[in-house]
Amino acid sequence: MAEHLLEVRNLSVEFHTAAGVVHAVKSISYHLDKGEKLAILGESGSGKSVSSSAIMNLIDMPPGRISGGEILLDGRDLLTMPAEERREVNGRRVAMIFQDPLSHLNPVYSVGWQIAEAMTTHGLAGSKAREEGLRLLRRVGIPEPERAMRKYPHEFSGGQRQRVMIAMALALRPDLLIADEPTTALDVTVQAEVLKLLKELQRETGMAVLIITHDLGVVAEIADRVVVMEKGTLVEAGTVREIYKNPQHPYTRKLIAAAPGKGVMHEPGARAEPLLSVRDVRKTYGSFEALKGISFDLMPGETMAVVGESGSGKSTLARALLRLDEPDSGTALWKGRDLFALSPSELYKLRRDLQMVFQDPTQSLNPRMTVFQLISEAWVIHPDILPKARWRERVAELLAQVGLSAEHMSRYPHQFSGGQRQRIAIARALALEPQLIICDEAVSALDVSVQAQVIELLDKLRREMGIAFIFIAHDLPVVRDFADHVMVMQQGEIVELGTIREVFETPRQAYTRALLAASLSPDPDAKAGCPEPPAADAEILIPKRSH
Amino acid sequence: MLRFIRQRALASLISLIGLIVMVFFLSRMTGDPAALFLPVEASAEMKDQFRELHGLNDPILVQFARYVGDVATGDLGQSLRKARPALDVVLEAFTWTLWLAIITMTLVTGAAIVVGSLGAFRSGGFFDRFSSMISLVGASVPDFWLAIVAIVIFSINFAILPTSGTGSVLHWILPIAVLFVRPFGIIVQVVRGAMVGALSSAYVKTARAKGVKSGPIIFIHALRNAMLPVITVVGDQAASLLNGAVVVETIFGFPGVGKLMIDSILQRDFNVVLAAILVTAIAIFLMNVLIDLAYALLDPRIRH
Structure with missing residues (x-):
C-alpha cells in the first residue's frame, strides 16, 4: 500500500466533563496525499475541529483524551512520538491557520516578531527569519511590508490579519496546511480574496491543504475531496463533485438542500401607505460618517433586506431606527409620526411595536434568567398588555409558535443549542406583538441547516402575523429566498435599492455585482468570483524548500 | 507615546x-x-x-x-518636637520606607510571577494545589502576629537576627520577610488567575501550532498578556507599603514614615503629619504614573 502524507486511522477523542464523557470524535479515518486539498465539512458540534486539533496536538488533556486510533504523518504515528520530536512537527511539517485571526495573534507582540518566531523557534537565526518574514508579508499581499513588520495585530483589517496568519503558517514551507474555518469571520469579498491567495500559494508550494469548514461554497471553491462529519462520525467521503451531485447520506443531502439561494423569489405587491418612511438619516462618529443620508420606505408586512460588509453602516442604521444611537439628522416616519422626534415616554409606548433580534443569542439572552422570565419580562415592562394570570399560557403559545414546547419554559439559555436560543430570542421579540422586527445578522452565527430553519420560521411569522422585517445580513444568498426588497449598503450609503429580483437578476451597480460574484456557490461546476490562478510559469516568490 | x-x-x-x-x-x-x-x-x-x-x-x-x-516652595513648616523643617524629618523617614517597599515588592513580584505561572501551567496539579494553599495562608495571616512570632523564633530562640532597629543588613531581613507574606499570597493568586486565562487563549494555541516550546509560551506569550491585572494589584500593594507599614515598622522599631506618622500623631506634631501625608501622596501619584507607563509599555493597544 502506498504511503499517504497524512493518515488518520480510527481516531477517537473524548472529553471528560462534569456532565459525563462526551465522545467528540468516534473512530474516524481519512487520508490526505501530498499536494491534495481535502475538506472536512460539518456543522458545529460535528467534531471537525477536534479532529484537526488532534493532528496539531492542541487538545487540552485533561479534560480531553485521545481514546484510540493513530495519526500517521509519512507513516509515523504522531500520537506516540517523543514530545520534543512531536513539537518539531508543528510549524515545520504541519502548520495551521484559524477562524478568528484577531484572537489568534498575540496582541502585545509585533506582527514581524510573531512571524519570525515561527522560524526562530525551529532554529533559524533571527536576522534571517526577519528577512524571510518580510518576503512572506510581501507575498501574501500586505501593503508596505517593512512598516507592517513593526505593527501590531489590532492595526490590521480582518482580511489582512488572516494574510499575516497565512504568512506565519507558511514560513517554514510545511507539507500540510490545516485551515480551520479560515474565512468564516470575513466579509464575502475579502473571503474570496483570501481563498484565492490560499489557492495560489497551494499551487506554488505544492503543499497539501486540509480545510475545515461548514460552508459548501468554500468546499466547492478550494477542495478536491471532501469528508462529511456529523456528531463525531464520518458519514460520507468522496470527490467534491460526487458529494454535491450525488450525495448518499441523508445528512449530506440535508446540508446541500439547506444551502440558501435556491428557492422561489418573492414578488412584492403594490406599494401603498408605508409603515416606515425613512428620509436622509445621517450619523457621524467624530470625523467618521457612518450614515450618509439613508432614505427608504417599508410597507406593512414587507421584508427589507439590508446587505453590506462590515463598516457599511447597516448596524448603525438599525440602532438609529430603534434610537439606541441617536442619529444626527433625518426623519423616520412611523405611521406618520417621526420616530426621531419622540419624547422618552412616547418612545416607551412605541417600543412594543418595534423589536429587535440580535446576532448572537448567547449574548443577548441573560444567562441567569429562565426562558419564562426572559419572555415574560416584556410584560413586566409593559404591564398593560397582558394580565399576570395569563403569562404562562402566553409564553407556552409563543414557544409553540417558534417551534419549541411549553416544557422548555423553566430551562436556562445554556441548555439550548444556538438555533434554539435564537428561537427564544424571536419568541421574546414576539411577546409584545410588534409590527416590525429588526433582525441584525440574526442568522449569521447559525449553522447552515439551522439558518434555513430560522429563516423559514421568520417567513412563517410574516405570512401569518403580517409582521414587517428589516433583515440585516452581510451575505446576499441568505436574503434571496426571504426578502421582498434589498438595499445594498457600502460606506454609509445605499448603493442599490430594488426588489429582490431586480437586484439578483439585473444588478445595476458594480459593487452589487462584486458582492454577488464573491458569494461562493456550493456547486463545484459554478466556481464563483475567483478565477483560476495562473499555472506553473507564474513568478514563484517562495522558493521550494530543499530537503 | x-x-x-x-x-x-x-x-x-x-x-x-x-x-x-x-x-x-x-x-x-x-x-x-x-x-x-x-x-x-x-x-x-x-x-x-x-x-x-x-x-x-x-x-x-x-x-x-x-x-x-x-x-x-517646599516649606511645610517646622517640626514642633524636633526643631527641624517638617519636610526634612519626613523625607528622612520616607527614604527608609521607600527602600523597604522597593526591596519587598521586587522580591514579591518576582516570586509571585514564577510561582503563579508554574501553578497555572499545570493547573490542578500538585504544585498548583500546594502553591494555592500557601498563598491563601499568606494572604490571610495577620502581619502583627507573624512579626511577633518571627521575633520569638529568629531573634529570641535562635538569636540569629536582631529584634529591632537598624544598622546592618540583618536588620532588614525580618521586616522584609514579614511584609513579603501578604502581598505575595495575594499576587500569586492574581498571577495564577490571569495566567490560566492567558494560557487557554487563542494566541497560545497559535504558538503551540507554530511549535513554540513551553518556556517561551508561558513566559513570553502568556505572561506579558497576563501582566496587566497583576500590575494593578502590585501597585495597590506597593501603595499600602509606601503609606508606611505602620504595625510592622512599629514592632521592628524601623524608622520609616509609618512609625513617624504614629509617633507624630501621639506627640501632636501636626506639621510633620501634614508633611507626611503630602509626601506619601506624591509618592503614590508618581507610582501611578509609573504603572500607567508600564501598562503602555506592555500593551500596544493602550499606547495607540
Missing part, C-alpha cells in the same frame, strides 16, 4: 491639586489649629498669640493661598 505620558501626568497632577486642597481644608475642619498645636493647658492669651503669629486670623482663602505658596 510622549503624548500619552503627558496626558497621564496631567491627570495625576489634577488629583494632586485636589489632594492639597483637601489636606488643607480638612486640617482646618478638624478644629482650631491653636488648640491642636498648643498643649491643653495653654491660656487664651497664648492661643491668640499663636493665631496671630501663624496668620490664623486671616480669611481662610488668604490662608489657603499662603499654604499653596508654602507647599510650592
